[in-house]
Amino acid sequence: MRHLTLISGADDTHTLDALFINAPLRDYGLRPRTNDYTLPVLGMAYIATYAQRCGFNVGVLDAEAHGLGIEATAKIVNTAAPRWAAMNLLAPTYEMSARIAAKLDPGIALMVGGHHAKAMPDRILADSRMHNLRALVLGEGELRVAALLEDEQRRRGLPAVLWRDPISGTRAGGIADPATSAQMLGPNINTLPYVNRAFLPQDPYQAAPTVTDRRLAASRGADWLTAAALHGHREANIVGSRGCPYNCTFCGAAWSANPDVKIRVRSPENILGELDQLHDEYGVTAFRFVDDLFLGVRDVIYEHMAVFARHRIGEKYVWDATGRINVLDRLSDDDLDVLVANGLREVALGIESGSDRILKAMDKRIDAEMTERVALRLLSHGIGVKGYFILGFPGETREDLDATVQHIRNLWAIADHHPGDIRASVFEFRPYPGTPVWKTLTAAGHKPDDLLAYGDVDLTQDGADESMRQRDEFNFSVGIQFGGVPLEDLRATLAMLTREQHERNQGGREVAA
Known part of the structure; x- marks a missing residue:
């Protein structure tokens, strides 16, 4: 339970709606990190802040900032037992993310986003290690992530949200309302709340x-x-x-x-x-x-x-x-x-x-x-x-x-x-x-x-x-x-x-x- 203190910004007296995970660049369980500071995950913190403003209990686990290995990261997530685990996929950290995802309890739903998810969605949807992937969010995620936390079934009406059909195994995607798509995909950044720095352990x-x-x-x-x-x-x-x-x-x-x-x-x-x-x-x-x-x-x-x-x-x-x-x-x-x-x-x-x-x-x-x-x-x-x-x-x-x-x-x-x-x-x-x-x-x-x-x-x-x-x-x-x-x-x-x-x-x- 001591490691749960590495989760930033969450209310630990209530069930977590989502835990946002920044995967390490390498497995620090094999060789410890040598640097003292990493850039903060501002994009992830923006999404977490918006979700929190909408009433959800969310936290950020920055495994890179804390120098965590694959096993330690997965253990923290499984112990915290959030409804959703959310990952920001980048090409250099994709293997780390996939290996963590493979170790997550099957009762935890997975959502992913980030540059790599946007560039190679079909490859990620087909990765067996992402066995519980229920939403792949393309582009800026604040509004659509909050909608998914409210009700997973809302994905059917969200623009640029993909998942793997459980029966056919093929790509499935929402049919978006044209009246709301533009705002969902590119929110007005002057109306977004300022980043809650409680989600950033080093900033x-x-x-x-x-x-x-x-x-x-x-x-x-x-x-x-x-x-x-x-x-x-x-x-x-x-x-x-x-x-x-x-x-x-x-x-x-x-x-x-x-x-x-x-x-x-x-x-x-x-x-x-x-x-x-x-x-x-x-x-x-x-x-x-x-x-x-x-x-x-x-x-x-x-x-x-x-x-x-x-x-x-x-x-x-x-x-x-x-x-x-x-x-x-x-x-x-x-x-x-x-x-x-x-x-x-x-x-x-x-x-x-x-x-x-x-x-x-x-x-x-x-x-x-x-x-x-x-x-x-x-x-x-x-x-x-x-x-x-x-x-x-x-x-x-x-x-x-x-x-x-x-x-x-x-x-x-x-x-x-x-x-x-x-x-x-x-x-x-x-x-x-x-x-x-x-x-x-x-x-x-x-x-x-x-x-x-x-x-x-x-x-x-x-x-x-x-x-x-x-x-x-x-x-x-x-x-x-x-x-x-x-x-x-x-x-x-x-x-x-x-x-x-x-x-x-x-x-x-x-x-x-």
Whole structure:
């Protein structure tokens, strides 16, 4: 029963209507997790929050955050005995999810959703390990999950809900009411309740102080910034929008993989209400926007920054956000000054490669020169940059890989002469079903079973042990050489760059989060 305390947000005095399960990336019962923090499951928490608001007793079991193995996770679910177990299926964790599902008591009904469920529904419906799968929900789940919790038979009238017919064994689906389908599939995100952070065991969290925090404290002189420079901010993750207008070929959020998703942006007033709530309830003073659009559309930036300025947000909070290089390239210096005044601390950029040829194959709509130009302008304004890079993209040659290594070192050199810092986060390419590049790979003869054979990779043999500590959950691979560089060399390069970034961190630059 002690392990039931790992269930977040539920009322343990009443029967659980649903337990939402985030499967671990690997079986931590076999090898313990080494990192201390994982990204919160905001999408799952949104669904749980809405269900709770509708009167259902629900909880979240984040097996990845708690470092649980397959056996421990299944035991907790069976002991809790919810009416429904709900899983968010992702390609890297699908095997873990299926193995957990196979161990669940037959009296627990199973529902699933997520990118993998959307990309490969028939494959999942046919998986015998999902023996009690009663609803596969495609797309955003808040309204339809609540309807299923109210009455399983409602699935017959819900859009984009599938199940396996118990008699024929074939796919069955609801016949939706056209008058309600659009709202069911794409709810108004300004009317959804703010995420109940009780469902997130690691958010908000206490972050370590950074070089940027110390710089901001010195330049602005505010007492709360001085305290953060000494002790770190209380931080929380947040989303400001849903959907993405871009079509990066490797990304599960690419618009061609999600033609049913209507792009929606939360109103700035709605966002500010959540910032203030998190500050009042948890003492949060730093926020991380993890969605694709917050600094990805110029009109959205202008609209939100006008309201941020009116409410003097930069005097109360700092925040980080994802951004698009081509969009930031079109902002003026005055626009960047406005972002800084409104509290912008760091921008996460999908830089991906230093090879213009590979960037074109990725449909990134940028080139290496543009990235260095944007980084220079951001860093000179004191805005930090976290750059994400992919090694081993299909067709990548040794020259392309060398260009990426040089690109990262050029960006580090720029940071060495400006107040902002740049952190490089490097990953091995992984194919995701439903993405444009997945279709290219399967058309070229790669078998889906091979592309889905995810396994974790231990990079400590390349001397990157401590430097890999905060990215244990990202070191996994399907074990296929997609470009011209052998995997052994690719991983040695990844470990080298990660170690060099770690050494920069230890030398006084910002500590990776």
